[in-house]
Amino acid sequence: MMDTSLISFRNVCKDYRMGAEIVHALSHVSLDIAEGEYVAVMGPSGSGKSTLMNLVGALDVPTSGDLIVHGLNLVEQESDTLADFRNRLIGYVFQQFNLLPRTSALENVKLPLFYSRDDKMGDMNEQAMRCLERVGLSDRMDHEPAQLSGGQQQRVAIARALVNNPSVILADEPTGALDTHTSMELLDLFQELNDSGITIIVVTHEKEVADVTRRKLIFRDGEVVDDISLTMHSAGA
Amino acid sequence: MKTLWKTVNIALVALRLNALRSFLTMLGIIIGIASVIVMVSVSSGSRQAVEQAINSLGTNMLTIRPGARMWGGRKSGAGSAAPFTEKDMAALRKRFDFIDDMSGRVETSAPVIFGNRNWTTSITGIHPAYIPVRQWVIEEGRNFTDRETRSGGKVAIVGQEIIENIFDGQSPIGLRIRIKNVPFTVIGTLREKGASGFGRSHDDVIFIPISTARMRISGKADRSVPNMVERIYLTIDPEFDMAFAQQELKEYIREMRKITPGAEDDFNVANYSEFIRARNESAATLGLLLAATAIIALVVGGIGIMNIMLVSVTERTREIGIRLAVGARRGDILMQFLVEAVTLCLIGSFFGVAIGLGSGTLISRLSNIPVLVNVPIIFVAIASAAFVGIFFGFYPARKASLMNPIDALRYE
Numbered sequence: 346m347m348d349t350s351l352i353s354f355r356n357v358c359k360d361y362r363m364g365a366e367i368v369h370a371l372s373h374v375s376l377d378i379a380e381g382e383y384v385a386v387m388g389p390s391g392s393g394k395s396t397l398m399n400l401v402g403a404l405d406v407p408t409s410g411d412l413i414v415h416g417l418n419l420v421e422q423e424s425d426t427l428a429d430f431r432n433r434l435i436g437y438v439f440q441q442f443n444l445l446p447r448t449s450a451l452e453n454v455k456l457p458l459f460y461s462r463d464d465k466m467g468d469m470n471e472q473a474m475r476c477l478e479r480v481g482l483s484d485r486m487d488h489e490p491a492q493l494s495g496g497q498q499q500r501v502a503i504a505r506a507l508v509n510n511p512s513v514i515l516a517d518e519p520t521g522a523l524d525t526h527t528s529m530e531l532l533d534l535f536q537e538l539n540d541s542g543i544t545i546i547v548v549t550h551e552k553e554v555a556d557v558t559r560r561k562l563i564f565r566d567g568e569v570v571d572d573i574s575l576t577m578h579s580a581g582a
Numbered sequence: 583m584k585t586l587w588k589t590v591n592i593a594l595v596a597l598r599l600n601a602l603r604s605f606l607t608m609l610g611i612i613i614g615i616a617s618v619i620v621m622v623s624v625s626s627g628s629r630q631a632v633e634q635a636i637n638s639l640g641t642n643m644l645t646i647r648p649g650a651r652m653w654g655g656r657k658s659g660a661g662s663a664a665p666f667t668e669k670d671m672a673a674l675r676k677r678f679d680f681i682d683d684m685s686g687r688v689e690t691s692a693p694v695i696f697g698n699r700n701w702t703t704s705i706t707g708i709h710p711a712y713i714p715v716r717q718w719v720i721e722e723g724r725n726f727t728d729r730e731t732r733s734g735g736k737v738a739i740v741g742q743e744i745i746e747n748i749f750d751g752q753s754p755i756g757l758r759i760r761i762k763n764v765p766f767t768v769i770g771t772l773r774e775k776g777a778s779g780f781g782r783s784h785d786d787v788i789f790i791p792i793s794t795a796r797m798r799i800s801g802k803a804d805r806s807v808p809n810m811v812e813r814i815y816l817t818i819d820p821e822f823d824m825a826f827a828q829q830e831l832k833e834y835i836r837e838m839r840k841i842t843p844g845a846e847d848d849f850n851v852a853n854y855s856e857f858i859r860a861r862n863e864s865a866a867t868l869g870l871l872l873a874a875t876a877i878i879a880l881v882v883g884g885i886g887i888m889n890i891m892l893v894s895v896t897e898r899t900r901e902i903g904i905r906l907a908v909g910a911r912r913g914d915i916l917m918q919f920l921v922e923a924v925t926l927c928l929i930g931s932f933f934g935v936a937i938g939l940g941s942g943t944l945i946s947r948l949s950n951i952p953v954l955v956n957v958p959i960i961f962v963a964i965a966s967a968a969f970v971g972i973f974f975g976f977y978p979a980r981k982a983s984l985m986n987p988i989d990a991l992r993y994e
Contacts, residue, residue, distance in 0.1 A: 460914055
C-alpha cells in the first residue's frame with residue numbers, strides 16, 4: 346500500500362494555538378491516497394478537512410508525524426522547497442476562486458508558470474491558452490474576472506491549477522459559490538481531469554459532489570471517522 | 583535577467599492599476615529629485631561663474647593699496663593711510679625680480695561727451711602694463727606709450743560698452759571725446775570681458791594715462807604726494823609662490839613706510855582671486871545647504887513610498903496568498919514589492935530629472951543666475967532615487983514576503 350500511495354499520512358497531528366487555547370485540528374491521522382484517486386473529504390466545520398488540504402498542499406506543515414507526498418516528506422522542509430513543491434505538483438481550486446482582480450484570464454492562468462523553476466518550459470502563453478481551451482474558455486482569454494460568471498471564473502481557476510501539469514488538484518468547496526447547473530458542469534470537468542490521471546481531492550459538504558467521487562473520507566473532531574471506497578461500477582452514473 | 587524583467591512587468595502593471603495613487607506617491611520623489619537637480623545646477627553654475635571671474639582677474643595678480651591709518655589711537659577708514667606713489671612702484675620693481683608687470687591706478691567717475699551723447703562712466707588712469715596685468719586685450723588700435731603715460735597724453739582706450747553707448751557700435755579709433763571738458767583722442771578699444779559678477783559690466787570703462795588722470799580728471803594731484811597711485815596692480819612670475827611673494831612684499835613695504843615692528847600694517851597686499859574664492863566658499867556652503875534641503879525632500883518622498891507600499895501590501899494580502907499558493911517563493915514576493923517600490927522611485931526620478939532640467943533652463947533664461955547642469959548629478963539623482971526605493975521599500979516588501987499563505991488567502 347505504501348509503495349503505491351501518492352499521499353501518505355502517518356500519525357499526523359496538527360495543533361493551532363488560538364490565544365491561550367490549543368486546538369487539535371488533526372489528531373493522529375494516518376491514511377493513504379493513491380495516484381489517480383478521486384476523493385471527497387466531508388465533515389462538519391472545524392472537523393479538520395481544510396487542515397488536511399492545507400497540509401497536502403504544503404501551505405502548512407504538520408505539528409508531528411510524517412506526511413509524504415510524491416516521495417517528499419513535507420515535515421521540516423525549507424520554505425523554498427515547499428514553494429517549489431506547490432508550484433510543480435499541486436493545483437488549487439478555491440471556493441472563492443481567488444483570481445487576481447483586474448487581470449485577464451490568460452494572465453491569471455500564467456501565474457504559476459511565472460514562478461516555475463523549470464528551465465525547459467515552453468511558451469508560457471501557449472501553455473496557458475491550451476489549459477483555457479481544456480476548460481472550454483478559449484474565447485474568454487482576455488476577460489478579467491469581473492467580466493466572467495462564477496462558473497467561468499472557477500474554470501479559469503481550474504485552468505490555472507492545471508497549467509503546471511500537477512499530479513494533485515486540491516479543491517476546497519469548489520462548487521460552494523455556484524448554482525446547481527454550473528456545479529454539475531464543473532463536476533463533469535473534474536471527472537474528465539480525473540479520467541486523464543490527475544488525482545483530485547475535493548472538500549465538500551454537498552452530497553451531490555461527494556457522490557461523483559469514488560472515495561469519501563469523513564472527518565469529525567480532527568479524526569477520520571469513516572473511509573468509504575466505492576467499486577468502479579457503483580461510482581458511475 | 584528574464585525573471586527580473588518579468589518582475590518589473592508585474593510591478594508596472596500593479597502601478598498602472600493604481601495610476602493616480604502611484605503618481606501621487608511619486609510626487610514626493612519627483613519634487614525631491616527636481617530640487618536636487620535645480621539646487622546643484624544653480625550652485626555649480628555660480629561656482630563656474632566665479633572661477634571664470636578669477637581667471638579673468640588673473641591668478642597671479644596682487645593688489646597693493648593703503649589701509650586704515652592709525653590716528654591718535656583711532657582707526658580711520660580704509661585707504662585713509664598715506665597713498666603709494668610711482669616712487670614706491672619703482673622701489674618695488676628694483677627690489678623684487680619676481681614682479682612681472684606692474685601698474686598703478688587712479689580711478690574716478692566722470693561724464694563723457696561725444697557729439698550730443700553724454701555718458702557717465704568709470705575713468706581709469708593706468709600705466710600701459712595695466713592691460714596685461716588685468717588680462718585685458720586690445721581689440722583695435724594700440725596701448726598707451728610710456729611717453730603718453732609720463733607726459734599726460736590726452737588719449738583714451740574705451741571698453742565695448744562705451745562703443746555701444748556713445749559710438750553706436752562704430753569703430754571709435756581717431757574720434758575725439760570730451761571727458762570733464764578735456765578733449766581726448768580714442769586710440770584703442772578693449773575686447774569684451776562680460777559681467778563682473780558684481781553687478782557691473784567690466785566693459786563700461788575708459789582708460790587714460792595715469793598722469794593725465796591725476797592732473798586733469800580726478801583732481802587727485804595732491805601736491806604733498808607727487809605722482810600718487812591709488813592702487814598698485816602687479817603680476818608675479820609664475821615660477822614664484824604667490825604666498826611667498828605676498829609676504830616679501832609686505833615686509834618690504836613695512837620697511838619703506840617705516841612701520842615699527844609690532845604695529846599694524848597701514849596698507850594691504852591682497853590676492854584678489856583668493857578673496858573671490860573665499861566668497862565662493864560661502865556660496866558653496868549655501869549650495870550644500872540647499873542640497874541638504876533637497877535630500878530631506880527626497881527622504882520625505884521615501885517615507886511616502888513606504889507608507890503607500892505598506893497600504894498596498896495590506897490591500898493585496900489575498901493576492902500575496904494566491905501567489906504563495908501557486909508556488910511563489912518568499913524571495914519572489916520580496917522581490918516583487920521591492921521592484922515595485924524601486925520602479926516607482928525610478929519613474930519618479932525620470933520625471934524629476936526632466937522637471938529639474940526644465941526649471942534650470944528656465945531659471946537661466948529668465949534671470950541672470952548662472953546655471954550649470956552637470957551630467958554626473960543626473961546619475962547621482964537617479965541612483966539616489968533607486969536607493970530610496972530599496973531603503974523604504976524593503977520593510978513593506980519583507981512584511982509581504984513573511985505572510986502566512988493560509989491567513990493571506992483567507993484575508994477579506
